[in-house]
Amino acid sequence: xxxxxLALVLHAHLPYVRHPEHEHxxxxxxxxxxxxxxxxxxxxxxxxxxxxxxxxxLTVSLSPPLVAMMRDALLLGRxxxxxxxxxxxxxxxxxxxxxxxxxxxxxxxxxxxxGAIRDTFRRYEGNIPRALRGFQxxxxxxxxxxxxxxxxxxxxxxxxxxxxxxxxxAAREHERHFGxxxxxxxxxxxxxxxxxDELLRDSGIRYFFVDTHGLLFADxxxxxxVYAPVYCPTGVxxxxxxxxxxxxxxxxQEGYPGAGVYRDFYRDIGYDLDLDYIRPYVHPDGIRHDTGxxxxxxxxRHTPLHRKAxxxxxxxxxxxxxxxxxxxxxxxxxxxxxxxKMDRPPIVVAPYDAELFGHWWFEGPMFLDFLFRKLxxxxxxxxxxxxxxxxxxxxxxxxxxxCASSWGYxxxxxxxxxxxxxxxxxxxxxxxxxxxxxxxxHPDAQGLRRRALNQAARELLLAQASDWPFIMKTGxxxxxxxxxxxxxxxxxxxxxxxxxxxxxxxxxxxxLEERDxxxxxxxxxxxxx
Numbered sequence: 001x002x003x004x005x006l007a008l009v010l011h012a013h014l015p016y017v018r019h020p021e022h023e024h025x026x027x028x029x030x031x032x033x034x035x036x037x038x039x040x041x042x043x044x045x046x047x048x049x050x051x052x053x054x055x056x057x058l059t060v061s062l063s064p065p066l067v068a069m070m071r072d073a074l075l076l077g078r079x080x081x082x083x084x085x086x087x088x089x090x091x092x093x094x095x096x097x098x099x100x101x102x103x104x105x106x107x108x109x110x111x112x113x114x115g116a117i118r119d120t121f122r123r124y125e126g127n128i129p130r131a132l133r134g135f136q137x138x139x140x141x142x143x144x145x146x147x148x149x150x151x152x153x154x155x156x157x158x159x160x161x162x163x164x165x166x167x168x169x170a171a172r173e174h175e176r177h178f179g180x181x182x183x184x185x186x187x188x189x190x191x192x193x194x195x196x197d198e199l200l201r202d203s204g205i206r207y208f209f210v211d212t213h214g215l216l217f218a219d220x221x222x223x224x225x226v227y228a229p230v231y232c233p234t235g236v237x238x239x240x241x242x243x244x245x246x247x248x249x250x251x252x253q254e255g256y257p258g259a260g261v262y263r264d265f266y267r268d269i270g271y272d273l274d275l276d277y278i279r280p281y282v283h284p285d286g287i288r289h290d291t292g293x294x295x296x297x298x299x300x301r302h303t304p305l306h307r308k309a310x311x312x313x314x315x316x317x318x319x320x321x322x323x324x325x326x327x328x329x330x331x332x333x334x335x336x337x338x339x340x341k342m343d344r345p346p347i348v349v350a351p352y353d354a355e356l357f358g359h360w361w362f363e364g365p366m367f368l369d370f371l372f373r374k375l376x377x378x379x380x381x382x383x384x385x386x387x388x389x390x391x392x393x394x395x396x397x398x399x400x401x402x403c404a405s406s407w408g409y410x411x412x413x414x415x416x417x418x419x420x421x422x423x424x425x426x427x428x429x430x431x432x433x434x435x436x437x438x439x440x441x442h443p444d445a446q447g448l449r450r451r452a453l454n455q456a457a458r459e460l461l462l463a464q465a466s467d468w469p470f471i472m473k474t475g476x477x478x479x480x481x482x483x484x485x486x487x488x489x490x491x492x493x494x495x496x497x498x499x500x501x502x503x504x505x506x507x508x509x510x511x512l513e514e515r516d517x518x519x520x521x522x523x524x525x526x527x528x529x
Contacts, residue, residue: 004335037359214405215240324370
């Protein structure tokens with residue numbers, strides 16, 4: 001008998017990186033690697049579960065920039081060519097390692113894997129959102145959205161028109177791609193502050209997620225902690241993250257992905273092999289990057305890269321099955337305890353970044369596959385569920401307003417506002433004010449002026465992405481993030497000045513429209529709220 005529910009949530013997002021002005025652009029690899037490492041392997045898992053009659057449930061939030069890149073002809077063409085190069089590399093690796101009993105089977109594994117990924121990409125004609133929509137329509141996936149460009153809304157300077165545009169535009173884009181309005185929304189970085197739920201309600205959103213403390217420190221103490229949703233006074237439901245289930249997967253010290261038998265992420269032949277050999281498969285300028293061909297295991301988190309032991313996929317698969325069983329066993333005990341203290345079945349909400357599964361943790365998709373099979377066949381006390389299904393079964397819940405919060409370090413926005421990135425907000429706030437001004441001053445704009453206003457809105461949206469302050473904080477590709485913010489600020493300001501002066505450079509505007517082409521149906525009047 002079902003005693004409680006497990007709601008697995010994967011948040012899928014990448015910043016909008018598309019550079020038609022360059023034939024090869026290194027940061028576009030982020031998208032290509034995510035497609036190969038996570039999104040297509042997840043489709044394989046879902047197809048296998050459906051084929052075998054496993055009645056799985058999973059919630060996936062797909063951000064509008066990620067979906068746009070998944071449907072962009074330029075990026076898809078470049079990705080298809082990359083898959084062809086990786087297939088060629090697989091053939092060469094099989095030849096290079098012939099006679100090596102340790103690495104030859106691994107080369108075969110990667111060649112077969114690339115072939116399967118390429119076959120799936122071609123079978124869906126490059127349209128991975130269409131593949132995911134099929135599972136949505138079958139009731140197995142609940143696909144939700146994220147605010148338009150993953151802006152961290154608590155730092156919007158309470159510009160409600162800007163926040164409304166981020167939420168409503170995302171809902172419209174989701175409907176365009178998936179045939180219906182999203183029921184839920186992942187607020188970027190779980191960033192919530194009082195009043196956002198009013199905008200969610202106005203856009204037809206029924207629920208969102210907050211981190212644990214966002215719910216526990218609500219204005220009324222939640223009777224069931226994070227194990228039941230609360231309704232904001234607006235009627236929009238807030239679900240809280242369960243710490244215990246998250247820690248088992250997320251924690252670098254205690255989480256499953258750190259097991260020594262799992263594949264090491266950082267050791268890659270793109271760095272290990274001679275440049276003359278690997279050059280056709282990395283950046284043409286000779287800049288090395290990951291190829292996905294990784295022959296070593298973690299071994300131990302204190303072991304230096306050059307001392308890593310060879311990867312054994314069979315040992316890793318057995319470990320993934322064991323970890324899936326352990327995760328489920330822990331949820332059974334957790335739910336058994338909670339069910340005895342609640343007047344309704346508890347729901348354990350376990351949200352993760354989607355790219356953890358496959359890209360960072362190679363065995364992650366396999367873990368999910370084992371977990372859903374064990375949920376169906378190995379027990380009957382825990383059932384997978386989506387937030388919408390839970391609300392339909394249990395429509396009466398406590399009313400409370402979560403506290404302002406985020407996930408990430410310390411839980412209160414410090415990652416996105418600190419000495420490394422605080423300079424950008426004065427510019428983004430001024431852009432937001434000016435966009436609202438333009439929308440109110442020119443509601444009936446047509447022709448060239450309308451195009452300029454729509455493009456100004458795109459530049460604002462792209463500058464608002466939380467990815468840029470995050471990168472500045474972590475110090476990974478800081479020059480690129482700084483450059484992106486500055487480019488969008490400068491383009492917006494030039495468009496603003498051109499609209500006011502009635503002097504718009506049409507060839508330059510056309511170039512911007514072709515380069516920063518996110519949200520093709522955008523109407524700048526969304527900022528007149």
